[in-house]
Amino acid sequence: MDPLTIGLLAGLIGLALGSFGVLAFGLSDRQRRRLQEVAEPTLPDGAAEVLSVVGRAYVVVDAIDGVVRASPAAYAFGLVRGHTMVHSELLGLTARVRRDGVIEERQLELPRGPLGQGTIVVQVRVAPIGEEYILLLADDRTEITRTEAMRNDFVANVSHELKTPVGAISLLAEAIDDAADDAEAVRRFAGRMHKEARRLGALVQDIIELSRLQGADVVQGGTEVDLNAVVAEAVDRNKLTAESRHIELSVGGNIGVPVYGDAELLTTALRNLIDNAIRYAPERSKVGVGLRVREGLATVSVTDQGPGITPDQQDRIFERFYRLDDARSRQTGGTGLGLSIVKHVISQHGGEVSVWSQPGQGSTFTVRLPEMEQEDGGATESVEPRTQGAGVAHEQGVGA
Structure with a gap:
């Protein structure tokens, strides 16, 4: 066979192979696109729009419990990770709804994170949508x-x-x-x-x-409050009680910046705090009240020379009706609500109340409140306390 014929045959074979390759690539590409379309499930018409405005966390799963769509809240609640629903209780609900076709509703307490630390209580409603999907709605309760x-x-x-x-x-x-x-x-x-x-x-x-x-709505109804006047009023309301037990009330320091809040509520809180100190202080002792400003916080510390509080009790003293000593409370007329009122009021004002105490060395309760923002944006000057006697006995101990 001459070279010309061989070359012609080789060209024809190459052309055939090239055409076959192009055809195979086209078929493969169409098959791949078809598989992609099948792998990407779609919701019934209008379902996505409804879910976007439902206002609750939601998860949509397919026939094998794969997550088709989930809201950000569902991920935040820890109901979904990746494309999987993580809680067996939820998977059990979807299986029953898929089997029976009946809407299920439950309130469940579920672990919030992957480590099982903390829980979330959710009201769950599970219902079929279309022929192959299950919708789970969750409301944080x-x-x-x-x-x-x-x-x-x-x-x-x-x-x-x-x-x-x-x-x-x-x-x-x-x-x-x-x-x-x-x-x-x-x-x-x-x-x-x-x-x-x-x-x-x-x-x-x-x-x-x-x-x-x-x-009470401190945010909406608050005003500029002078804590010096609040403390003076709280002390005045406790004078008779202190005098009846021969306890000296000593006030020192000054708060040169206002705070934002409700003056009457703050007076009630500090009155309860001072009253608590008087009740637990021994007769003929001293209760000190110290005022100062530090690092943008107005601080009021109330110190007594009482029996002190053990570390395990310090975690509970702000609970309602908790008493360190029932017999002493009956004797002094304590209700067990005073410190819980203090904590509630101070929390409403964006502050905190803490306690430092050791058995036999008395106690110091410290209230910290954020100072009110000044309109001129200038920095406020800190004023150190001039508390005398018991008023500064444990000031460093509380880190005020």
């Missing part, structure tokens, strides 16, 4: 559930606390009736009745105060 539990505990505690003075007054009234002919006994029982009545009145007043605090 964590805060509502916590608030309801606190409310129930509070009602139970109030009922228990009210029983004691009411029961005591009832028994004392019967005792007075039985001892009508004994003037000395009547006077003794009447004195105890007055004490229980005062305790009942204080408890009711604190409950009313807590109720009022729940509805």
Whole structure:
């Protein structure tokens, strides 16, 4: 075969191979695009638009529980990671809905993160959409559930606390009736009745105060507040109690910047804080109140020379109705609500209250509030306290 014929045959074979390659590539590309289209599921018409305005966390899964679409909130709640729903409880719900075709609704408490630290309470509603998808709607109920539990505990505690003075007054009234002919006994029982009545009145007043605090809106109703005047008023309201126990109230320092908030609420908080110090301080001792400004925070410290608080108790003293010593509280007329009121008020003002204490060395409670922003943007000058006596006994201990 001559070279010309061989060259012609080689050219034809090359052309055929090239055409076949182009055809194969085209078929492969069409098949790949078809597979991609199948692998990318689509929602029924209008479903995506509805989900975008539903206002709740949502997850859409396919027939094998693969996540087709999920809202940012679903990822934030820890319901979805990548393209997978992570909680077996949710997968169980989707399986039942897929099997029965019936809408399921549950309230579940689920781990929030991959390490299982912290939980989230969600109200979940699972329903079929179209023929192959399952929709899961989730509403965060964590805060509502916590608030309801606190409310129930509070009602139970109030009922228990009210029983004691009411029961005591009832028994004392019967005792007075039985001892009508004994003037000395009547006077003794009447004195105890007055004490229980005062305790009942204080408890009711604190409950009313807590109720009022729940509805207070410091952000909307706040004004410029002079903490020096607030402290002076709080001290004045405790003078009679201090004098009855021969306790000296010592005030030192100055706060040269205003804070933003409700003056009456702040007075109530500091009155309770000073009252608490007086109740636990030994007779003929001193309670110190120190004022100063440091690093943009207005600070009020209240120090007593009482028995002190153990570390395990320090974590609980701001709880409602928690008492360090029930017998002492009954003796002094404490309600167990004073420090919880303090914490609530200070938190509403964007501040914090802390305690430093050691058994046998007294206690210092420190309130810190952010100073009010000045319109001229200038820096405010810090004023060091000039507290005397017990007022600075533990100032460094609290890091004020």
